[in-house]
Amino acid sequence: MLKKSEWFEQLFNNSGVGIFIVDENRKILDANEALCKMFGYKYNELVNQSAEFLHINRESYKNFAKVAFNKVLRNESLNLEYQFKHKNGKFIWIKISGDSIQLNHEVLWTVVDITSRIEAQNRVNYLNDGLTKEIKQQLEILREKDRQLQYQARLAKMGEMLSMIAHQWRQPLTAISATTSYMYGKVSINLFDKEEFLEELGHIEDYSKHLSKTIDDFRNFFKPNKTKEDTTLENIIKTTLEIVKPILLNNNIVVIEEFTCNKVIHNYANEIRQVVLNLIKNAEDALVANKIKNSVITIRTYADKYNAILEVSDNAGGVPLNIMDKIFDSYFTTKISTLGTGLGLCMSKTIVEDNCKGKLRVKNGQKGAIFIVSIPLMDN
Numbered sequence: 001m002l003k004k005s006e007w008f009e010q011l012f013n014n015s016g017v018g019i020f021i022v023d024e025n026r027k028i029l030d031a032n033e034a035l036c037k038m039f040g041y042k043y044n045e046l047v048n049q050s051a052e053f054l055h056i057n058r059e060s061y062k063n064f065a066k067v068a069f070n071k072v073l074r075n076e077s078l079n080l081e082y083q084f085k086h087k088n089g090k091f092i093w094i095k096i097s098g099d100s101i102q103l104n105h106e107v108l109w110t111v112v113d114i115t116s117r118i119e120a121q122n123r124v125n126y127l128n129d130g131l132t133k134e135i136k137q138q139l140e141i142l143r144e145k146d147r148q149l150q151y152q153a154r155l156a157k158m159g160e161m162l163s164m165i166a167h168q169w170r171q172p173l174t175a176i177s178a179t180t181s182y183m184y185g186k187v188s189i190n191l192f193d194k195e196e197f198l199e200e201l202g203h204i205e206d207y208s209k210h211l212s213k214t215i216d217d218f219r220n221f222f223k224p225n226k227t228k229e230d231t232t233l234e235n236i237i238k239t240t241l242e243i244v245k246p247i248l249l250n251n252n253i254v255v256i257e258e259f260t261c262n263k264v265i266h267n268y269a270n271e272i273r274q275v276v277l278n279l280i281k282n283a284e285d286a287l288v289a290n291k292i293k294n295s296v297i298t299i300r301t302y303a304d305k306y307n308a309i310l311e312v313s314d315n316a317g318g319v320p321l322n323i324m325d326k327i328f329d330s331y332f333t334t335k336i337s338t339l340g341t342g343l344g345l346c347m348s349k350t351i352v353e354d355n356c357k358g359k360l361r362v363k364n365g366q367k368g369a370i371f372i373v374s375i376p377l378m379d380n
Contacts, residue, residue, distance in 0.1 A: 017034060017110050017111060017112050018031075018032065018034045018035030018038045018039075018094075018109075018110070018111040018112070018113075019031070019032045019034070019035060019108065019109065019110050019111075020032070020035050020046070020108075020109050020111075021101070021106055021107070021108050021109070022051055022106065022107050022109065023104070023105065023106050024073070024105040024106070025050075026050060026051045026052070026065070026069060027048065027049070027050055027051070028046050028047055028048065028049050028050070028051055029047065029048075029106065030047065031043060031046045031047060035111065038092075038094075038111065038113050039054060039084070039086055039087060039092075040086050040087030040088055041087050045087075053085075054084050054085060055084060055085060056083055056084065056085045056091055060083070064082065067080065067082075068080055068082070068096065068098065069098075069107065072098035072099065072100050072107050073100055073105075073107065074100075075100050078096075078097055078098050079095070079097050080095070080096050080097070081093060081094070081095050081096075081114065081118075082094055082096055092113060092115045093113070093114050093115045093117075093118040093119075094111045094112065094113060094114065095111065095112045095114045096109055096110070096111045096112075097109070097110055098110070169211055172207040172208075172211050173207075173211075175203070175207050176204055176207045176208070179200050179203055179204055179207075180204070182200065183197060183200055227268075228266050228267055228268055229266070229267075229268075229269050230264050230265070230266050231264070231265060231267070231269045232261070232262060232263065232264060232265065232308075233259075233261050233263075233265070233272075233301045233308050233310050233375070234259045234261065234262060234301060235269075236269055236272050236273050236276055237257070237259075237276055237299055237301070237310070239273060240273050240276045240277050240280065241255065241280075243277065244277060244280055244281065244284075247284070248280075248284060248297065251284065251287070251288055251295070252295060253284060253287055253295040253296070253297055254294075254295065254296045254297070255296075255297050255298075255299065256296060256297070256298040256299070257299050258298065258299070258300040258301070259299075259300070259301045260300075260301060260302045260303075261301035261302050261303045261308050261309065261310075262301075263303045263308045263377055264377075265308050265375050265376070265377060267356050267375055267376075268351075268355055268356055271351045271355055271356060272351070272352075272356060272373075272375065274347075274348075274351065275348045275351050275352055275360070275373060276310065276312070276373075278345065278347070278348045279312040279348065279371045279373075280297060280299075280312060282345065282371070283297045283312055283313070283314035283316065283368075283369070283371075284297070286314055286316035286317075286368070286369070287314055287315070287316045289316075290316045290317055292314075292315060292316055292317075294315075295314070295315065295316075296314065296315050297312065297313070297314050298311075298312075298313045298314070299311070299312055300313075303377065306376060306377060306378070307358070307359075307374040307375060307376055307377060308374075308375045308376075308377055309372065309373065309374050309375075310372070310373040310375075311370055311371065311372050311373075312370075312371045312373075313365055313367075313368060313369065313370040313371070314367075314368040314369060315367035315368045316368045316369065317367075317368055318364035318365070318367075318368050318369050319362060319364055319369045321364075324362070324364075327345055327362065328345050328346055328348075328349045328360075328362075329346060348360060352373055352375075356375055356376075357376055358373060358374050358375040358376060359372075359373070359374040360372070360373050360374075
């Protein structure tokens with residue numbers, strides 16, 4: 001049976017952790033082999049030396065007294081991770097705990113080298129910081145691309161708007177020009193008739209009012225409005241057709257309206273109008289490009305339990321199956337470069353699904369493509 005002193009000595013020397021004892025002045029009185037290996041010193045290089053030379057500098061040594069040594073002397077518990085210095089000058093991380101030997105005013109320290117764990121954690125933190133930075137950079141790149149996408153979509157929309165304004169202005173301006181030429185001709189040959197002139201001036205005034213109304217319609221249609229409002233799909237479609245119908249008629253495209261929804265939705269009406277316009281223009285482009293005779297665009301509304309639903313379909317032959325899953329991608333277009341930007345359907349999907357919390361999908365019917373927009377009846 002081992003005596004207590006022999007048992008302690010065997011435990012002290014054969015422990016897997018470093019152990020050393022210091023007096024109240026922090027002079028090293030004893031140290032085991034594990035501690036010597038941990039710090040790179042021989043036994044006689046440690047014993048009777050101040051523990052200060054194990055610290056990375058004087059300030060660290062003094063600070064250790066506050067955060068560790070004095071606490072242990074007061075019998076307070078301690079479990080500390082602290083940086084020390086190896087004999088070769090390299091800094092090492094130690095997990096240290098201590099017990100006060102009250103009778104002799106000494107402290108027994110047990111230490112474990114955790115340098116590998118700390119360095120591994122630091123590498124992980126470094127990688128995480130780098131990954132976080134990379135993610136932030138990529139997010140900013142994506143945001144910038146999204147801003148560019150929206151900017152180009154606005155430019156494309158402005159081009160379409162100017163085209164539609166020019167189309168709607170052409171007939172009134174031609175009429176004004178013809179009327180003024182007629183009046184000028186009458187005056188030049190001295191065939192002035194006051195009543196006739198007043199009537200013609202009335203026509204010019206009517207044409208001017210029509211031009212002014214066209215500008216108001218377009219301004220109201222495209223003005224930004226981030227406030228939700230109560231409306232119906234039917235009202236949105238009606239105001240959209242006022243903008244685009246003259247061009248459709250000019251291209252001999254018949255518009256069929258089948259409205260059975262008439263449910264109130266609380267959503268961003270102007271943004272949905274832009275989607276409806278995009279879908280109608282997309283159908284028009286397909287009909288014109290494919291030179292379809294008896295061209296028809298059918299606009300239907302109906303409702304299910306949760307959604308107001310809009311369908312815009314045409315008889316242009318449908319979407320080829322090999323591009324069906326690409327038509328909502330940014331910059332994808334089947335039109336020649338001067339006619340398409342590939343932004344209309346992409347932005348329409350973004351508006352419907354991100355802004356209006358709805359769904360936009362496409363399928364082929366018997367005669368052509370059918371775009372289906374679902375807008376929630378309940379406010380999200």
